[in-house]
Amino acid sequence: MMQVGAGRDWPLAGGDVGGTYFSRLEDITPENVSSLGLAWDYPLYTNRGQEATPVEIDGVLVTSSTAGRAVALDAATGEEIWRFDPEIDMQANRVACCDMVNRGVAVDDGRVFVATLDGVLYALDFKSGEILWQADTHDGSGRGLSSTGAPEVAGDVVLIGNSGAEYDVRGFVTAYDVETGAARWRFYTVPHDPEAGPQENPELEEAVTTWDPESRWDVGGGGTVWDAIHYDPEFDAVYIGVGNGGPYHRAKRSPSGGDNLYLSSIVALDPETGRVKWHYQETPGDSWDFTATGPMTLTTLEIDGEETPVLLHAPKNGFLYVIDRRNGKLLRANALVFQNWTSGINAETGRPVMTPENADYSTGPKIIYPGTPGASNWHPFSYNPQTGLYYGAVLEMGNLMMMTPGQKPYKEKGINSDASLIFTPDLPAVLPGLPSFVQEAVKALPEWSRVEEGLDKSELRAIDPLTGETVWAAPYAGWQDRSGVLTTASGLVFAGDVRGFFNVYDAESGDLLKSIDTGASIIAAPMTYEVDGVQYVAVMAGWGGGGWPYVPRYGAAYERRNDGRILVFKLGGGETPKPDKLPPLEPAPAAPEDLFADASPETIAHGRALFFDNCAICHSNQHRSISPDLRRMQPYTHEIFNDILLEGLLVQNGMPSWGDLLMEEDADAIHAYLIGEQRRIRAVELELQKEGLPLDQPSAALLSNY
Template identity: 35%
Template sequence: MTWQTNAGRRDVIEAMKKLTNFPVLLLAALLLPVAACNLTPSITDSDTSVEDGDWPNYGRTGSEQHYSPLNEVTAENIGQLSLAWHFDLEPGFTVSAPVAADGKLFTTTGNSYIRGFDAVTGKLLWEFDAKTRELAKGPLQMNYGNKGIAYWKGRVFLVTTDGRVIALDANNGKPVWEQREYSLDEMRNTNGPPRIFGGKLIIGHGGADISPIRGYVTAYDAMTGKRLWRFYTVPGDPSKPADTKAEQVSRPTWKGDWFGKGGGGTAWNSFSYDPKLNLMYIGVGNGFPYNPKLRSPGGGDNLFLASIVAVNADTGAYVWHYQVCPQEGWDCTATMDMTLADITIDGKLRQVLMQAPKNGFFYVIDRKTGELLSAEKFAKATWADRIDMKTGRPVENPGIRYQDRPGMFELWPGPQGAHSWLPQAYSPRTGLVYIPVIEMGALIGPAPAGMTGIGSGMGAMLVADAPLKGSRRSFLKAWDPIKQKAAWQIELPGVWPGGVLATAGDLIFQGRIDGQLVAYDAKTGKQVWSYKTASPIVAPPISYRVKGKQYITVLTGSGSQGGGILASGNAAFRTDYALPRQVLTFAIGGKDPLPRYTMTDRVPVDDPDFRPDAAKAQAGGMAFAMNACIVCHGMNAIGGGAAPDLRYSPMIMDQNAMKAIVKDGALKLNGMPAFPQVTDQQLEDIRYYLRAMAKQAAAGPAGAQAGAPSAATSKGM
């Protein structure tokens, strides 16, 4: 691990002089609970360029706090919070965050279908269809919905899953400029939200789960679309000179005959920005193959995999890095949101970056230098005992490296992570970080010979939702970053906890898999309000103000990769693909009567000729997993909301219909890509497996949750 910086020192006194509300906030600090007494809440955000009433970026500002400074809605009046307006959406991905500015609300659903609304009335102003389903090439670029969009100076920005970067006129939805981030033939896709930092549009991408691509992050001029810089997260051709600092730092950590065979490091989700330090922070993902011995035969930490990297915001030049999982081998990514805040630790004001990545440790890092300040477990983690504060490296538990031992063994957290990409929030008023936590283990081992399918090159075998003791649980944890322990926690239904919003009204909003939007007291965790919908709520809510009134908006509906990978743990709840998906906007005194939705019963397909065959079911389950069917259609074929639940589809009874859909792409425009690489035998095995799962679903809840034995590839969710 290396800590390096060329950032200048921040003059704290001068910064505090500029804060006009310092006396008020200082008084508020005296009233905070003991858990927050070491904080300096007068400095709430490193990026103060955003108007209080707007929410233009995924995390609102470059600090990615998912915090609104609005305080009209409080625990005292939240009983008056009710629906102001709603809008019905089409089936598909809705696990995305809207943005709001200048009296308008903007949403993205499905494959980059963008809408602009009047933020007060919900009137639809315009629609833009990026036509990703028509233009995308292959399943990697089609079957993931984008997680968010951005707004800046009268423009809405999106990135399609097939790699087009588009700026729209916020008044009418017409394209202003368009760029292509990568070729359609490359094994890349983009589903994370773009960010606008200092007039620059920041873009990452995915794809490292199935190919040894070289990850990178790109910055565009938001006004013109001109590419400004590109930062590569793994080194390039070792036969060429190392002409950048990033190359000089990363190249020695890749050893042996690795180039062209190993790679990855895609930054598909998380970015933060400190305009005063002029630093941008990149959260980097896993490597490919997963097995480090195949990826980098000579060993090495493989930088910048599973790392937080700080770069110069103007040039993209490397400044410092911190690696959370050296020699990453478990889909251990640092692509979870990175929260920036200024807090006092041991009597010293520190400018920190806080992250709860997949690996189960909560990190507090000096964002100027990359120095590790503290790290403790926020969830069950068996891969490491602790983080050595002298070296900053994890102290791994013996035998945790599957590439060095035979058979499968238990690993916590599993590839879904202790915290996935659904965002945490931070309140400068309480000093607490509110984390949607997943408690879920997995089985992992070396890949057996003869594996085929999209995920067959990983070099590892993963059963991502193994029914382990204490597994398949989720929590909302209010984490004290100074004491490094939970101030309070609430166990949630299911295993796919929604994204979090914190407000200056001392409230925490979070959706749940059981269809509840819930508000909690930020200091105590006491539930103070809830609203029941017909669908799960997983997307993070936002809050904004128009004409002096505070609004809270969230999109309903399950889905995304997490909805599939975690489907077994959510089997007790209806997460149907066809359940109503809506934009819901709340305000004090709202008067929109949402029509009542009547849930209909699902009936598994009638299959009287089915005859059990354990070997065929096993083969079909393996093919279903290794060809990534689980990502959309769910673990053990239990639908998670991202796509139809195939246990209830008559298509599985028709061999020709299955072939037309799966191999030939007959339903491409519906969002189902073609999988021509699937052999006829694999397809028939998959069809048998789905019939077996339908039979179990017909047997009742116990059978529906048990599932036939199946392996699971891991996906950065």
């Protein structure tokens, strides 16, 4: 049953019902892949991240893009059949932590299901794109919910979760009738305040005993199901991957401790009732953003002499889990990366052996491995039943984590994670700017030597799923360079990279067989299908997602326009056109001389704090950032600054209004801080220009002079 799909058609996001991202097509082989070239491409008219894998049925390719737009194309020619541009409340962008991405559509019985950023689930007609029904997926709480994941059909219901664990959301997943859109049931992943009355179901009554009665119920608890919803028809179960808690550290979220079910867990639900069949918590009492929301793979493996139905899962926390789909029993758990939050998994209990001396940052700054970007993340792995290997992007990296003293007040629809973190690749450069007591504490940590040695790396790996051992590895360019994977029965592995190359490897050896320079960063998983005897390989291209404002210098999106596209290849295809190169970087424009020239240090400090609390998650203020670099505002932008920030002048461009949270004096303080930054960076860049040096790589010494 796990082989249904991924033959001539690619009817599900993962290709088949197992979500293996494996295709049985064999026309493109190691011997002829050198002739692979572009068949056609399709512009998506956006510069935001592309994370979806298209679906293809009977010669029609359907996919989603920014914020939940959808399109259907002739799979052989790229000709547009229909396009769906929903009216989206772009205020939802304010509570989307990681770009306006969308991870795909579900297709079932002539219907296309897609969820939009503002939390609306649509059912569209497969042939025409007309709306059949729509459902508001909010729960009436008024919290900071958004939707970025792909829906999943399970029999006569379609399920969707939500995003926002860093904000103030209490996570849940909802099932809707596929024909009418009527809500059938809703499963909350964390309990509510027990003083507010009975929980919604018996499983939550049990879960609430794993939380402190005085938990931060006002914040919501987190546990969002923003990806990883998978239906298993063999056992009539829906598996959901649950996200991190909010606030991050359990000491603030649930002060007396506890496992905090069902955070960072895989939960098997009955698709008819929404009741729990079984659960397995990968990270009890999660304090490190170790979500369990990475895509799952369903297959059968021989374990201890028995053909066993298993679920493979490589979440953020650094382990590769093999779980029995019948009952949720842990069969294997092997480390994929260096980690210090635990010393391993107890095979008898299935629980991690915690190492609080290394990882409990409530007692002071700690360098935690793996970091919050995860040993793996949303980028789909591929399981190839012929080689028996699991192929995917694996990241060796950590981060420094710190916690502010006391409890921060609840911020409505605001970031409530209440922790500071710095990724280890940035830590040596950033550390001198931190308070001296933090510097001393960090340098005394045993992991500091690892940071200084620069051992961080990202790789495409072929992994033995039962041992976790790497059979072969191919390097990515850096920690932001990861992508989804496709494998085929002909022995090929397809994966893009952030540098802009679409790469094809030998599945057995890892040898690079073909590399196509597309000029576009690729992070999504490819797929393949056949029309009229021709095999095509398709992939979405466009930089974004987690860490999206920080465009890496090695990325194609740093050098060229970040034009979102669908790229489709075939044997004998042509050259792939590249987006235009961006113009050379010029010194930052001069800020108006008289604007906030007399701003006090207190005002600037207030503006800086507000900026990093509310704005920096999108506006990284780095060179070539996808969102505007606010150190480079033109004179007319300064004139309408408050109209943009408080009145929502550019809300349709994705810049939400903050007038409900910020007062005019707050906006002025942010503006004053940014003008100071603009004057500072302009002085640096004018000096670099005078010396004939590149503007995008100022030295720390030069910056310190300004």
